[in-house]
Amino acid sequence: MEIYEVNNGVYCVDTLVGGQKEAISCFILDFERAAIVEAGPISTYRTLLEALDEIGVRKDRVRYIAVTHIHLDHGGASGALLKELPEAKVITHPLGVKHLVDPSKLWKVSSSILGSLADIYGQPLPVEANRIIAAEDGLKVTLSGEELVVLHSPGHAPHHAAFFLENSRILFPGDAAGMFMDGYLIPTTPPPFRLDLAVKSLERFEGLNPLYIGFTHFGMSQADDYLDKAIEKKKLWVQVAEEVVEAGGGVEELHAKLLEVDEDYRNLCRYYSSSDIILRMYKVGLMGLVEFVRNGR
Numbered sequence: 636m637e638i639y640e641v642n643n644g645v646y647c648v649d650t651l652v653g654g655q656k657e658a659i660s661c662f663i664l665d666f667e668r669a670a671i672v673e674a675g676p677i678s679t680y681r682t683l684l685e686a687l688d689e690i691g692v693r694k695d696r697v698r699y700i701a702v703t704h705i706h707l708d709h710g711g712a713s714g715a716l717l718k719e720l721p722e723a724k725v726i727t728h729p730l731g732v733k734h735l736v737d738p739s740k741l742w743k744v745s746s747s748i749l750g751s752l753a754d755i756y757g758q759p760l761p762v763e764a765n766r767i768i769a770a771e772d773g774l775k776v777t778l779s780g781e782e783l784v785v786l787h788s789p790g791h792a793p794h795h796a797a798f799f800l801e802n803s804r805i806l807f808p809g810d811a812a813g814m815f816m817d818g819y820l821i822p823t824t825p826p827p828f829r830l831d832l833a834v835k836s837l838e839r840f841e842g843l844n845p846l847y848i849g850f851t852h853f854g855m856s857q858a859d860d861y862l863d864k865a866i867e868k869k870k871l872w873v874q875v876a877e878e879v880v881e882a883g884g885g886v887e888e889l890h891a892k893l894l895e896v897d898e899d900y901r902n903l904c905r906y907y908s909s910s911d912i913i914l915r916m917y918k919v920g921l922m923g924l925v926e927f928v929r930n931g932r
């Protein structure tokens with residue numbers, strides 16, 4: 636496990652999923668009422684518990700596990716973590732609740748889309764309904780000295796919500812702002828991706844003027860102009876996907892074309908060239924993009 640303190644009381648934990656560095660981060664907000672942002676996959680929940688221990692957050696201080704959406708790599712560990720964190724509740728978009736309570740359908744669909752990547756993430760445990768906060772847009776929870784705000788942000792998935800730590804102005808966009816590393820940024824667009832909603836969500840984030848962005852994939856960065864870039868990239872990728880699909884191509888052709896036209900994609904594929912996990916995550920995103928344009932947008 637690796638932990639970085641990225642801001643006063645805010646820590647980024649590298650979950651090292653499947654042994655892979657810099658693939659999935661979770662964040663620990665060490666306030667008197669502490670919170671976790673992103674549970675991560677169930678296969679790494681112990682890593683997160685060890686991180687709490689190392690930072691010195693007693694288990695009964697954790698009040699919230701804020702998950703941006705119920706996909707296995709973000710919300711998968713919720714049920715397992717709740718068993719260990721007696722005072723915690725999971726915060727999720729209302730549309731995510733039923734999949735936390737009964738993850739069987741989510742698991743089935745995820746396995747069919749992700750293949751063996753689903754096994755690396757692991758099968759989630761059910762969450763008791765009385766330990767879930769179905770968060771309406773704009774809900775604020777208090778962490779003593781800080782407020783964590785829920786922002787419904789569909790596009791990546793209909794049940795996606797981002798979180799904003801108000802005083803520190805840190806945005807946790809889940810998958811809504813794409814995958815980031817080392818200054819490079821690409822969209823993450825697994826099925827069912829929606830461009831119009833995704834752009835609206837990003838424009839809304841821009842209105843908050845965040846100072847930092849805590850990317851689940853991967854790590855904390857200064858916000859700079861990355862939200863702008865995320866919008867541009869999404870539009871560019873849809874345009875490229877339309878051209879590729881029109882010419883009769885699919886995921887492989889789209890991958891080749893993006894390597895040609897998008898420097899960030901080229902650099903990220905190079906950065907993670909030995910990472911089967913990341914490259915497969917990328918391919919699942921391309922699948923969603925191809926499906927989106929084939930369905931006539």
Ligand SMILES: [Zn+2]
Pocket residue numbers: 706708709810851852
């Ligand atoms: Zn993800």
